[in-house]
């Protein structure tokens with residue numbers, strides 16, 4: 213495989229085996245047409261970037277069938293409200309007529325916070341299903357991928373954009389060079405590119421290997437983001453840890469020599485050096501951790517089944533596709549997965565073909581064990597499912613739910 217940024221040849225350090233598209237929830241009639249790819253992961257020594265080798269075309273994922281809505285979690289709604297306030301205070305307060313672009317604005321959860329403000333905000337969102345909701349929320353939304361061609365649709369933003377922001381999206385875009393070129397064409401001299409994504413350091417320490425799936429082509433660290441930014445005459449000027457999605461990082465990038473570099477950058481880069489996040493060695497350790505996690509998950513679930521326990525899944529996440537297909541779990545182990553998303557209910561999980569049901573079904577069927585696939589939303593879910601524990605139910609996960 214080749215590094216998608218530097219072009220260097222990379223030898224994949226592990227494979228999770230054949231995988232379907234993680235959000236490809238499907239009807240029974242479509243089982244025979246399901247497409248799989250080999251989920252191999254490599255690490256670029258030149259830009260310290262963990263990346264997938266093969267993956268489906270983004271057009272086959274981000275379309276009218278895309279089933280993930282940012283607003284499906286109250287915690288995320290509140291996170292995006294705080295994120296917007298932070299952007300307003302830190303980067304938009306000086307200009308009375310500022311301009312902001314969000315890449316991958318989903319259902320408009322973040323951009324809604326700029327309605328009726330002095331900021332002219334626009335979202336790029338190619339998934340018709342979620343963009344439709346964004347437009348209903350009165351959020352200015354272009355239903356296209358973000359790239360050097362499509363930014364021509366917002367000519368008045370070229371060289372005049374104060375903030376380009378994004379959350380859980382940049383890791384989805386195969387052509388990072390084109391992202392940086394587009395950012396370069398849009399930002400003012402002092403403008404900033406701010407994005408959040410799951411953090412490599414958190415994935416390694418939690419062994420949350422389910423962060424890797426077709427949509428997450430990259431897992432970033434400060435070290436990789438700094439290298440990529442430098443290739444385009446930009447620099448990493450700040451980085452702030454986030455609790456979201458089980459451990460994410462907010463990266464702030466600006467043009468070279470235009471901003472003071474925050475202390476956070478050095479502190480976190482030192483942490484990454486000490487923990488070898490810039491080295492293939494940490495990837496090889498992670499590989500061993502994944503293999504052990506897989507064995508533990510399979511054995512624990514087998515043990516529960518032997519004892520006659522009824523097991524279900526909670527949260528039909530994209531992440532669950534990696535767990536279910538890597539550990540080869542199906543309906544012999546997990547009876548159903550419940551979820552609040554109406555587009556997922558009534559369908560089956562990709563590859564493992566477990567029925568997706570409503571949360572009401574979960575309440576009525578009294579499982580003994582619930583595999584919390586939406587472990588990143590554990591506080592919100594534990595709060596609303598207190599009765600499950602009262603009735604003797606138990607939560608299970610491959611990650612530590614006590615953390």
Ligand code: DWN
Nearest residue numbers: 280284285380427527528529530531551552553586589
């Ligand atoms: O990056 C991505 C993230 C942000 O969202 C995308 N590639 C796809 C998606 O990944 P995911 O599906 O792993 O994300 P979540 O946020 O862990 O998904 C949560 C799922 O759980 C949703 O289907 C909604 C559901 N849910 C639920 O049934 N009850 C969520 C909550 C909070 C609940 O209480």
